[in-house]
Amino acid sequence: MDEDRPGAQEWVPDTGGIGELREAVQGCRGCELWRDATQAVFGEGGEGARIMLVGEQPGDKEDRAGEPFIGPAGRILDQALEAAGIDRSEVYVTNAVKHFRFEERGKRRIHRRPDVGHIEACGPWLDAELDRVDASVLVCLGATAGRAVLGRPVKISAERGVVQAFGRRSVTVTVHPSAILRIRERDPREFAFEEFVRDLGVARDAVRRPAS
Structure with a gap:
């Protein structure tokens, strides 16, 4: 086992809801990203949400504020959800990796994509969210999220907008709003x-018409 990436399982509570998970994640040392990040950024939304949106990782603004999708990409997501007729207050939003990975350039902190080791180390947190949130449809925003959820490499151009069965849930993949x-x-x-709006509409419709 990599000493820098023992995995998050030791820090994930076996019981409790999203509130308890959000509190516990701040103590996570499942990979080395906690050392430089301001804080862990956990998901937000109700446990009864029918749609769960999974992104890659928090960005600079999210890292500082402790909330997911509040920066420029979050504004694009909000606009797209509204255009697709989806109330953001009725979805659960989270990221595959809970700490911000970046490199410093002067005073700026530039996003660095998490690698497979980070995705795997943080996987127990996403699994716990999937267990607590009663979502019937998962939307993977980008290839990193797709890999985290589906456990395999995902090619967005080939799979976007298609509803796939995933246990008792349905999964669809689309671009991350930062790509726009x-x-x-x-x-x-x-x-x-x-x-992007069209892809979110596919997820909206899949809540009523699950994948077979």
Whole structure:
């Protein structure tokens, strides 16, 4: 076992709800990312949420505030959820990895993608959220989230917008909203946003029509 990444299982409570998990995650030492991050950022939403959105990891703003999806990507997500007719207050939002991985460039902290070891080390927290939240549909925002949920590499271009059976739940994958932010030209960015809204609509409809 990697001494820097023993895995989070030791710190995940066996009992209690989301509130107890959110409190316990601050003590997690399941991988080395806790050393540089401000805090762990746990998921938010009700345990009765029918849709769970899983992203990659918290960003700079989320790391400082302790809340998921409140930065620029979070604003894109909010707009897309509204356009898809989904109330964000009725979904559960979280990330596959709970600590911010970054590199410093001057005064800026630049996002670094978590590697497979981080995803695996943090997996027990996501498993606990899946156990506590009664979501019937999981939406993986990006390839990292897709790998964390499905346990295999995910190619977004080949799998997005398709509803897959996942135990008693359904899973669909789409882009991470940060991918839309990186598109500089207006028309391609608007098209990418419309596709993202369409994918969220697939998840909305899957709540009523599960994968067979």
